[in-house]
Amino acid sequence: MNGFWVNFFFILLSLTAILSALYVVLTNNLVRAAFALFFTLFSVAGLYAILSADFIAVVQVMIYVGGILVLIIFGILLTRTVFDMSLYDKKMSKFWAGVIVVIMALIFLKVIFGTDWLVRSGTTIQPVTARLGNIFLSRYLLPFEVASVLLLVAIVGALFIARREVKKR
Amino acid sequence: MINLQSFLVVGMILFLLGIFGILTRKNAIALLMGIELMLNGVALTFAAFDRFIKPAEMVNPIDGKVFVIFIIILAAAEAAIALAIIIQVFGRYEDINLEDLKRMKE
Amino acid sequence: MELSWIRNYLWLIPLFPALGVIINGFFGWKMKKTTVGTIASMMVFFSFLATFVAFLYLISLPEEHRLFTTTLWTWIFTGNSLLGTFKIPLAFQFDPLSAVMALTVTFVSFLIHVYSIGYMWHDRSFVRFFVYLNLFVFSMLILVLGNSLLLLFVGWEGVGLCSYLLISFWYEDHKNVNAGIKAFIVNRVGDFGFLIGMFLLFWELGKQGVWTLTFTEIQQHVELLKDVSINLPLIGAVAAPTLIGILLYWGATGKSAQIPLYVWLPDAMAGPTPVSALIHAATMVTSGVYMIGRMNFLYGLSPTALAVVAIVSSLTAFFAATIAMTQFDLKKVLAYSTVSQLGYMFIGMGVAAYTTGIFHLMTHAFFKALLFLGSGSVMHAMSDILDMRLMGGLKKKMPITFWTFLIATLAIIGTPFFSGFFSKDGILSAAYFAHNSAIPWAPKFAWFMGFITAGITAFYMFRAVFMTFYGENRAPEEIKEHIHESPPIMTIPLIILAIFSVIAGYVGVPHSLGGHNLLNHFLMPVWVSLKHVAEHEESLAVEYTLMILTLTLVGIGVYVAYYAYIKHPEFPEKVVNKFPRLYKLLYNKYYVDEIYYATFLAGTHRLTKILRWFDVHIIDGIVNFAGWLGVRLAFISGWIDKYIVDGIVNLIAWIFLWTGQVLRKIQVGSVQAYLYIGIGILVLVLLINVL
Numbered sequence: 001m002n003g004f005w006v007n008f009f010f011i012l013l014s015l016t017a018i019l020s021a022l023y024v025v026l027t028n029n030l031v032r033a034a035f036a037l038f039f040t041l042f043s044v045a046g047l048y049a050i051l052s053a054d055f056i057a058v059v060q061v062m063i064y065v066g067g068i069l070v071l072i073i074f075g076i077l078l079t080r081t082v083f084d085m086s087l088y089d090k091k092m093s094k095f096w097a098g099v100i101v102v103i104m105a106l107i108f109l110k111v112i113f114g115t116d117w118l119v120r121s122g123t124t125i126q127p128v129t130a131r132l133g134n135i136f137l138s139r140y141l142l143p144f145e146v147a148s149v150l151l152l153v154a155i156v157g158a159l160f161i162a163r164r165e166v167k168k169r
Numbered sequence: 170m171i172n173l174q175s176f177l178v179v180g181m182i183l184f185l186l187g188i189f190g191i192l193t194r195k196n197a198i199a200l201l202m203g204i205e206l207m208l209n210g211v212a213l214t215f216a217a218f219d220r221f222i223k224p225a226e227m228v229n230p231i232d233g234k235v236f237v238i239f240i241i242i243l244a245a246a247e248a249a250i251a252l253a254i255i256i257q258v259f260g261r262y263e264d265i266n267l268e269d270l271k272r273m274k275e
Numbered sequence: 276m277e278l279s280w281i282r283n284y285l286w287l288i289p290l291f292p293a294l295g296v297i298i299n300g301f302f303g304w305k306m307k308k309t310t311v312g313t314i315a316s317m318m319v320f321f322s323f324l325a326t327f328v329a330f331l332y333l334i335s336l337p338e339e340h341r342l343f344t345t346t347l348w349t350w351i352f353t354g355n356s357l358l359g360t361f362k363i364p365l366a367f368q369f370d371p372l373s374a375v376m377a378l379t380v381t382f383v384s385f386l387i388h389v390y391s392i393g394y395m396w397h398d399r400s401f402v403r404f405f406v407y408l409n410l411f412v413f414s415m416l417i418l419v420l421g422n423s424l425l426l427l428f429v430g431w432e433g434v435g436l437c438s439y440l441l442i443s444f445w446y447e448d449h450k451n452v453n454a455g456i457k458a459f460i461v462n463r464v465g466d467f468g469f470l471i472g473m474f475l476l477f478w479e480l481g482k483q484g485v486w487t488l489t490f491t492e493i494q495q496h497v498e499l500l501k502d503v504s505i506n507l508p509l510i511g512a513v514a515a516p517t518l519i520g521i522l523l524y525w526g527a528t529g530k531s532a533q534i535p536l537y538v539w540l541p542d543a544m545a546g547p548t549p550v551s552a553l554i555h556a557a558t559m560v561t562s563g564v565y566m567i568g569r570m571n572f573l574y575g576l577s578p579t580a581l582a583v584v585a586i587v588s589s590l591t592a593f594f595a596a597t598i599a600m601t602q603f604d605l606k607k608v609l610a611y612s613t614v615s616q617l618g619y620m621f622i623g624m625g626v627a628a629y630t631t632g633i634f635h636l637m638t639h640a641f642f643k644a645l646l647f648l649g650s651g652s653v654m655h656a657m658s659d660i661l662d663m664r665l666m667g668g669l670k671k672k673m674p675i676t677f678w679t680f681l682i683a684t685l686a687i688i689g690t691p692f693f694s695g696f697f698s699k700d701g702i703l704s705a706a707y708f709a710h711n712s713a714i715p716w717a718p719k720f721a722w723f724m725g726f727i728t729a730g731i732t733a734f735y736m737f738r739a740v741f742m743t744f745y746g747e748n749r750a751p752e753e754i755k756e757h758i759h760e761s762p763p764i765m766t767i768p769l770i771i772l773a774i775f776s777v778i779a780g781y782v783g784v785p786h787s788l789g790g791h792n793l794l795n796h797f798l799m800p801v802w803v804s805l806k807h808v809a810e811h812e813e814s815l816a817v818e819y820t821l822m823i824l825t826l827t828l829v830g831i832g833v834y835v836a837y838y839a840y841i842k843h844p845e846f847p848e849k850v851v852n853k854f855p856r857l858y859k860l861l862y863n864k865y866y867v868d869e870i871y872y873a874t875f876l877a878g879t880h881r882l883t884k885i886l887r888w889f890d891v892h893i894i895d896g897i898v899n900f901a902g903w904l905g906v907r908l909a910f911i912s913g914w915i916d917k918y919i920v921d922g923i924v925n926l927i928a929w930i931f932l933w934t935g936q937v938l939r940k941i942q943v944g945s946v947q948a949y950l951y952i953g954i955g956i957l958v959l960v961l962l963i964n965v966l
Contacts, residue, residue: 006171014179021183021206025190030198037202040183044209047179048237050171051220056237063241068205068248075198075252079259096951097192100958101185107961108185112177119173120223131231132238140235147242154246162253191950 010050017043034073041065055129176217184210197255205244212240278332285329285345285367288377289416291322295409303402312392315405319388319412323381330374334797341800342370342491344422351425353486361486368422368490372801375633375794376419376565379640383557384412386768390648391549393764394655404444404547411437415558419565423489424473427566431469431530434559435462441554442546454545461539465529472522476573479503479515494572494803501576516573520580523570524587527563533621534591537614538868544606548651551606556613556647557640564620564636568629568801575627575804582717585625585706589724592618594865596731600738601861604661605650608739612687613643615728619702622721628705629802630795634783635698637794641779642686642695645772649680652761652769653743658754663739668748672758675766677744679773684740686776688733688829694780699729701785703825704818729825733832741840787818 020039027033041064048057136144183206190203219233295318303311333341346366353361369377388408395404414437418430439462443455477488483499485492503515527533532540543555554560567574567584574581592615599611616639623632654661656673670677686693689700706722748755760766784790799805839846851858860866909923 018182021186025186051216053216063245071248094193097189101189103958107965108181117173118223119221154249158249158253162256
């Protein structure tokens with residue numbers, strides 16, 4: 001793939017991600033917000049692919065799009081009486097949030113463009129899945145196991161919290 | 170066009186939109202979406218650093234990607250728990266407005 | 276038998292008690308009491324066996340190679356930094372000193388564990404007690420086996436924690452909790468000195484190019500500190516070994532209850548009696564003595580530090596003994612006697628006769644544990660009464676307790692042929708013959724104090740025996756009926772300890788009495804600082820004279836006790852009436868607790884009061900003044916421009932309103948408000964960093 005197409009896809013994907021993210025935070029309809037989030041997550045997966053992180057792109061699609069988003073939509077549907085409600089907090093004005101975000105944006109931009117990044121020279125793209133597998137079972141074995149336990153705990157905890165208490169009669 | 174800064178800017182925008190979202194929403198599920206946006210922004214930044222920055226001597230060249238995986242794992246765990254809580258709160262108050270959660274301290 | 280495998284398995288020794296903690300701590304609540312007690316005791320016994328194997332292996336080695344280490348893993352490793360390499364392994368070390376300590380600790384602990392099964396049987400928290408006790412043995416073994424100052428400190432803090440947990444074991448009673456807190460805080464004051472000393476040693480050695488904290492390496496390089504001096508504000512230049520030695524001894528005064536930090540030990544008797552026996556008499560409190568023995572190469576460089584040790588400890592021995600004369604609580608008497616005997620051990624250390632100090636430590640562990648267990652047995656029979664004025668006549672009813680208690684008493688006062696005689700006499704004669712180049716009078720002073728204390732010890736110990744076991748029983752009737760000898764599980768440890776209280780002395784019979792002083796030969800390789808010192812001439816005639824003098828004084832002490840508490844029971848009353856002030860001073864323990872209260876505690880209170888006053892008058896004053904000034908300014912400017920006044924007033928009102936609203940948000944528990952605060956602070960921090 002030559003430079004033009006990579007640039008084209010990068011711009012396309014980032015624009016999709018940013019615009020749908022904007023929609024997520026601005027819309028008044030929860031279900032629509034969830035679907036906009038779908039586009040954002042998918043575009044980010046595409047961006048991972050451009051970054052030669054093939055495995056992560058797949059994981060992003062599988063877990064975020066296939067798992068978390070479905071979970072969120074389930075959540076919305078299970079609590080459906082609220083999805084027409086105004087999503088905005090009336091008391092907190094959008095204005096202050098905007099001010100904070102703009103200040104942070106300025107700071108970040110200064111950091112991003114003001115820093116002399118040590119860029120790596122080679123740009124060869126190589127598959128990363130096997131190396132990730134190796135590193136997870138060697139150098140990052142302990143964090144990996146801890147993460148597994150965390151997931152297990154989260155599953156059990158979620159079940160425990162969400163279960164309906166059976167009233168004893 | 171494909172360089173570190175452009176990816177960082179995209180990640181930054183996602184992160185800041187997430188912050189904007191959590192600051193303005195009062196619906197718990199919408200808040201959760203904001204958090205997911207923030208996490209995505211940060212994860213994208215990690216992936217970009219991994220791709221473009223020259224690794225230091227002691228650092229493994231794919232450490233950044235490992236971070237991304239861990240972020241996704243955490244996001245999954247967090248979403249599961251958060252939604253369980255939301256459903257439970259809904260069952261109790263018929264509402265998932267964050268302001269109402271103040272009642273929990275009583 | 277091939278024993279060299281123990282070289283790699285030293286960790287077995289602390290492992291067993293740790294296993295006991297895990298098993299009893301997690302599963303004890305569903306096991307039977309017998310099982311819990313058996314597991315706890317057997318774990319300590321296994322530990323003793325492992326120590327014994329290590330000991331057998333150690334004596335099979337040639338004398339100059341009697342040291343081996345088991346390294347588990349690298350604990351702290353800094354990499355090759357600019358300053359040098361610093362590496363501390365987690366390793367255990369076994370040499371004659373560790374051997375003596377570990378054998379004593381595990382053996383006495385085992386007996387006390389067995390005794391506790393009987394003593395604590397009816398307690399609700401039976402399991403918790405054994406978990407703590409095993410944890411204590413584990414920490415103590417880390418302390419004596421650790422091969423670096425840092426690991427020693429881990430054990431040091433571990434035993435402190437267990438001591439605290441066990442003093443406030445019966446936490447329903449507020450008094451016990453307070454005693455535990457007191458012990459903890461006083462020990463913290465001591466640990467502060469210990470830590471500073473350790474850091475200083477580390478730093479000063481590091482400046483010479485050796486970054487280390489392991490004993491063997493410090494020992495190799497300690498000569499580097501010989502001519503180093505440290506400038507202190509107000510005091511001036513102090514030789515590094517002296518300063519470090521005194522700071523480490525400061526830590527020892529906390530743990531081993533010496534002046535000025537001994538105050539926690541008498542209160543520590545609030546814990547169960549086996550705890551007093553094990554921790555506050557036999558083992559933990561002696562860890563300060565062990566530490567000085569372990570660091571003897573450092574103290575060898577500084578006669579000044581040694582003299583300080585000798586002087587302070589001999590004063591402790593004397594004062595604690597005088598306090599013990601007037602106490603009526605049996606355990607308090609024993610507690611002060613422990614402080615006093617610890618003073619003796621430190622005298623031995625302070626006159627560089629390290630063997631005698633360790634020897635006394637060992638014999639004391641046996642007879643003081645026996646005394647405490649005996650008093651526990653008495654308490655058991657007397658329905659937890661401790662006041663000796665209510666005892667008496669127990670000799671007939673509790674023969675085993677009586678005879679073992681008597682043997683321990685004879686041992687502690689130094690009756691010939693009992694263990695205390697050899698060790699105490701060793702310390703006194705060593706003190707008499709010792710020279711100190713920095714403070715020449717220190718050893719003689721220590722000897723004199725120790726000599727007087729020997730007589731006082733005889734008096735108060737026999738006073739306790741006579742009041743408890745002789746005469747008429749003065750207890751209330753309903754308690755009298757219950758008095759009985761304790762069950763065999765309690766008396767058998769008493770008997771074993773009694774046997775050792777007699778025979779333990781024979782490992783160190785001095786040459787002057789026709790012995791070979793095996794212990795001294797065994798320990799000699801550890802005392803590297805004594806290698807270059809020539810054996811000083813000891814005239815046998817002087818030594819015998821000293822011995823006879825001491826024995827005469829002891830005899831007088833015993834006779835006075837007999838006269839005052841058996842023959843003429845009204846005699847103490849007369850003495851008290853004759854010297855009411857002195858008596859009151861002693862009875863109230865020289866008012867040391869009160870002095871500490873008046874100075875340190877009241878000082879803290881004073882400080883808080885000052886701060887409060889400052890707050891009320893100065894801070895509020897400034898605020899009020901600002902308010903007043905604001906009004907004044909507004910008034911003045913009102914003359915100039917009404918609008919500005921209005922503006923300021925409105926601004927102030929708006930500020931207050933706005934702060935009120937913001938502060939209200941913090942209080943309401945709204946998630947969004949928390950988010951705003953958190954993110955706002957994040958932005959601020961980022962701004963400060965970037966700008």
